[in-house]
Amino acid sequence: MQKWLMKSEPNEFSIDDLKACPKQTDMWDGIRNYQARNMIRDTIKKGDLVFFYHSNCALIGIVGIMEVVKEAYPDPTAFEQNDKHFDPKSDPDNPRWFVVDLKFKRKFDRTISLHELKEHKQLEDMRLLQKGNRLSIMPIEDLEWDYVLGLE
DNA sequence: GCCAACGTTGGC
DNA sequence: GCCAACGTTGGC
Numbered sequence: 001m002q003k004w005l006m007k008s009e010p011n012e013f014s015i016d017d018l019k020a021c022p023k024q025t026d027m028w029d030g031i032r033n034y035q036a037r038n039m040i041r042d043t044i045k046k047g048d049l050v051f052f053y054h055s056n057c058a059l060i061g062i063v064g065i066m067e068v069v070k071e072a073y074p075d076p077t078a079f080e081q082n083d084k085h086f087d088p089k090s091d092p093d094n095p096r097w098f099v100v101d102l103k104f105k106r107k108f109d110r111t112i113s114l115h116e117l118k119e120h121k122q123l124e125d126m127r128l129l130q131k132g133n134r135l136s137i138m139p140i141e142d143l144e145w146d147y148v149l150g151l152e
Numbered sequence: 153g154c155c156a157a158c159g160t161t162g163g164c
Numbered sequence: 165g166c167c168a169a170c171g172t173t174g175g176c
Contacts, residue, residue: 007162033160033171056162114163132169134161 003140004044005051005062005128006102015052015063015107024104025069029077030085031097036137041072041098043139050102051140051148053128054111061113062148070101112151122147 006028008014018026031037048068054060074095077085090096117123127138140148 009162035171060163134170136161 002043002045002048003050003142003145004039004048005053005138005140006066007053007055007136009056010054011057014054015066015104018052018066018102019104019107021104025101027070027075027099027101029075029099031075031099031136032085032087033136036135037097039137039139040100044068044071044100046071049105049145051145055136059111059113061111061116062108063111064107065105066102067105068100069103072098072100075099108152110152112148116151117148120147120151 013026018024028040031040046068050066050068051062052064052066054063074092075085075090075097076099077083078087078090078095078097079092080086085097087096114128117126118129123129123144126140126144127133127135
């Protein structure tokens with residue numbers, strides 16, 4: 001089972017928003033980056049666990065855990081003209097963008113901040129901490145996953 | 153295929 | 165709001 005980290009701006013969609021969804025489950029829509037798309041479409045499997053990361057906010061960091069409950073299917077927002085993620089080049093017969101469904105597992109008692117993650121030498125190879133990294137979905141090594149959980 | 157211009161991400 | 169570090173687009 002592979003582990004992941006996914007970023008979201010809490011102003012747009014926070015871990016509390018996910019928790020408030022019906023069945024505490026929602027589709028992770030709006031991914032418009034090919035590297036992230038490929039991971040969603042090809043690699044992310046049902047049962048995988050995902051760190052929920054809040055970006056672009058006052059307290060940046062990992063805030064909890066979710067679980068993949070449905071594997072890739074076409075992102076419907078790409079076909080909706082009024083949606084901000086509308087992409088006229090995504091053909092319903094040959095979809096360009098995909099989503100997975102994620103279910104809330106739990107929220108940490110505190111945010112494990114980006115600042116804090118940077119202080120741990122054991123985490124220095126984390127994709128998240130590499131300079132210039134902008135991927136909104138990335139794999140997490142098992143050792144990194146366990147280490148982060150140990151900080152909680 | 154090159155690369156300049158433009159758009160986006162995301163920490164600060 | 166700034167801006168570095170990307171990614172994408174499109175003319176050539």
